Amino acid sequence: MNRFKLTLFFAALLILTHCGTTEQVYDYTPADEAHIYYDIDGTLEDDEDISEYIAPYVRSMARTMNRVITISEGAFERGKPEGALGNLAADIVRYRATAGMGKRVDVSVMNNGGLRVPLPEGKITVGHIYELMPFENYIAVLRFTGEQLKQIADELASVNGEAVSGIRFRIVDGKARDILVDSLSVHPDRHYWVATNNWMADGGGDAPTLWEPLERRNIDVLIRNAIIEYLNVRETIAPYIDQRIRN
Numbered sequence: 001m002n003r004f005k006l007t008l009f010f011a012a013l014l015i016l017t018h019c020g021t022t023e024q025v026y027d028y029t030p031a032d033e034a035h036i037y038y039d040i041d042g043t044l045e046d047d048e049d050i051s052e053y054i055a056p057y058v059r060s061m062a063r064t065m066n067r068v069i070t071i072s073e074g075a076f077e078r079g080k081p082e083g084a085l086g087n088l089a090a091d092i093v094r095y096r097a098t099a100g101m102g103k104r105v106d107v108s109v110m111n112n113g114g115l116r117v118p119l120p121e122g123k124i125t126v127g128h129i130y131e132l133m134p135f136e137n138y139i140a141v142l143r144f145t146g147e148q149l150k151q152i153a154d155e156l157a158s159v160n161g162e163a164v165s166g167i168r169f170r171i172v173d174g175k176a177r178d179i180l181v182d183s184l185s186v187h188p189d190r191h192y193w194v195a196t197n198n199w200m201a202d203g204g205g206d207a208p209t210l211w212e213p214l215e216r217r218n219i220d221v222l223i224r225n226a227i228i229e230y231l232n233v234r235e236t237i238a239p240y241i242d243q244r245i246r247n
Contacts, residue, residue: 140196142216
């Protein structure tokens, strides 16, 4: 069984076992007795019985992963303080969160580190999105005061920016300046809805203010699926930088 078949097989297992949840599927505790370890490398020969058994799953998964969902007019790369890949992901998350909430979500914040690979120029497949977003992260929507939102902007500025949507600011001496949401200055007493991934909402990343919202609502949609759904209805996409964060 070659490496490609193994990759598709385990990808199939990942989808079948997780199915959109972050809960642990099983709990395995090895026995106390001695263990035998086998080296698995390129010298391992195919097992015909196993190859035959998983062949239908491999073919099915290959059809799924190789399905083209859109055409990109250029490569989408991460960047600091702003990158085309982060802009796309943050815009999609805010768009999907707004649909899920049934009302406007003002801002979205994503961590660049969660976007694992660039998207290439040309055909974008389902497999590309699994490589981009291999985690089972879902959308969390958090409510903050304007003062808290300013703190979040400062925290993002301190790491020279992350992927954002709906908010604009300049970075000056590691602080956020001229912060705008929907082209308006942030009002300290107004409340704002901020979409992010559950990892950042649950204590990950460099913006600790995200961990203390006034209210939290989870959208039962994996970010990976939101990206696939968004791109699937667009014939083409093109990278864009619009100076939402600048230094």
